[in-house]
Amino acid sequence: MIKFINVYKKFKEECIPLNNVDLSIAKGQVVVVCGPSGAGKSTLLRVIPRLEAIDRGEIIIDGLSVTNSRANLAKVRSEIGMVFQQFNLFPHKTAIQNIMLAPMKVRGLTRKQANKKAMALLERVGLVHKAGNYPSQLSGGEQQRIAIARSLAMEPGIMLFDEPTSALDPELIQEVLDVMISLAREGGMTMIVVSHEIGFAKKVADRVLFMDNGVILEDGSPHEVLISPKHQRARDFMSNVLHVRDDLREENATFLN
């Protein structure tokens, strides 16, 4: 369970990516966050493992406040996985070494145990044959699948994805989405995914948020938020950026594809 209580975060003057956000996400929920660039979507994710500190309010993860307690923070961080737009693999380590590092150093697994676990994860993301490659020898899609495997190796209860497919060539997007879809279908894991992939939201999201100017404007089922949003801002965004077609919305029928 992730709980934001009146969370406020400001960068410089006039730049308030989180403007008194209240939000609670149940365990196992798959939440897709969309909204225009600069809305505060990345910040919403980044304050959870405290990559950014918040100015006011409180964030509680599984009953532990991460706002003021260092001890809680360390505990919570190792339960949260994060996948970044730019993959952020460690370039001096091979794919399998990237996956093995944290289980060995944080969880105390032996090299053999970590290797076994990494091989299973490589199998799962379909990259066993790339185990010995360095990140520079992998395509973007492969790097992102390794990055997901690296996070999963810590067996996190919560996975955060910040535009995981935005930096990828179009033909590489699906292979990453497939991994995420299977993860969501498996259940049990809380997932917050900042993404504009409507197909993904439609297939597996329990809930969609629309953010604008540091505020969560829309919060509901994929159908509610994508097809019939209440606010004009959201409606415009859905038509112009996500190309959810107006006729579909008007008919209120099953959308897209």
Next chain:
Amino acid sequence: MMVTGVKLTLLLLVTTTLISFFVGTVLAVMRVSSVKALRILGTLYVEICRNIPGLFWLLFFYFVFPELLPSEWGKALNTYEHYPVVAGILGLTVDNSSYVSDILRSGKLAIPDSQKEAAITLGLKPVQQWLYVMLPQMYRAVLPPLGTRMIHNFKNTSLCMAITATELTWATQQIESLTFRGIEATTIATVFYIIVSALMVAVVLGLEKYLKIDMTSITKSKA
């Protein structure tokens, strides 16, 4: 005398290279730390040490430092037969480590913050973030200038003759004044310096090849 000189020069090379590598790393980490006091302390050390000639540090540790200590300690140092070597190691290390830390710091600046963020979200503790993620990349990024610096430090070992450490350059001078066979001695010493420097270059090139990574994947991710 030449053999003793060679031995001592190599001893100075190995000890000061290793110690200044370690001290330089600690200083570099201090200087980019989020703790302000550490940053100030590290910067102060580097700015003071780097802006004073290496020879001064040798003279300082040989002549001045023992006087600054309680008198029995100072006396003990002054009469300790190997004190010139100790003073040489201290002086060279102080000088070299400040350069090493500066080179490493520039390596840190080449690595995007997102690397650290990835390490944090994997649950690695700060020390582990440095040991397994940041430092290995920093060393790789600055290997060529770091190698050049270590070779520079090697050549600086000859300055230790000024404080009567019986290293190679000191030995050639002694041979000249005792036997007038300075030319032969100097030739041998020159060849020795060239060979060791060349070996160090070879080690650096070998390491570069061995550790070769394509940094484009991380510089790209800065965007």
